[in-house]
Amino acid sequence: MRIDVLTLFPEVFGPFLESSIVGRAVAAGVVSVRCVNYRDFTHDRHRSVDDRPFGGGPGMVLRCGPVFEAVEHLRQERPEKPLVVLLTPQGEVLTQALLAELEREPWLVLICGHYEGFDERIRLGLGARQVSIGDYVLSGGEPAAMVVIDGIVRLLPGALGHEGATGDESFARGLLEYPQYTRPRDFRGMGVPEVLLSGDHARIEAWRREQALARTRQQRPDLLGPDADTDDRKQDCGV
8 A cells, every 4th residue: 555645744754654563564565655745846945835815814824736736746656546635624534434445545645734724726626535533623734644544554454463453443343342451360459350261262252242332332322323233232232
């Protein structure tokens, strides 16, 4: 998979792309991530990428020219077209299902905003898909891009040591993940549930399922609504 990140601050991605799961996936060739600076596509001596909004108002708006030229430059490198993603609070909220959808794309271009926002013609002219990582505002799209990249990369085959590692995680099956324990068996008076020490895999699986449902009911009951997994809702209702 290839991911290009359009940003004014490519230097902030260095440690992120060299560390942990993402770093190992990049080193192994599972994913290629490249950062492109908008300023490389400006034509004035100040390398300006923003200007004041028409109609007045606070802040500065990211101009169309550098963004369009950067995307058009990338599109010339391969015959197929990338999916262009605009990282903005106005986009669809990122979910595990959306990450899985993006993971199936062979090529993504993530556009990080800064300043007051984007010229609207960037969204319209590039046919960009808008994605938000939550109902809050950041100073720029770089942290959001890292969230998207991390969430996608760990789904790619070969990125994790165990291919089934993501199957039981929170949201993978419409539920939060069950509680996890490791050594020591007793820590400051807190023990490990005996079922996990029993070696009875059927009982362990049933316990984990029960715990996942209980945790979801308590902390995220909205996940057990109409869009939840059918079997989850049947078991939650005692069917």
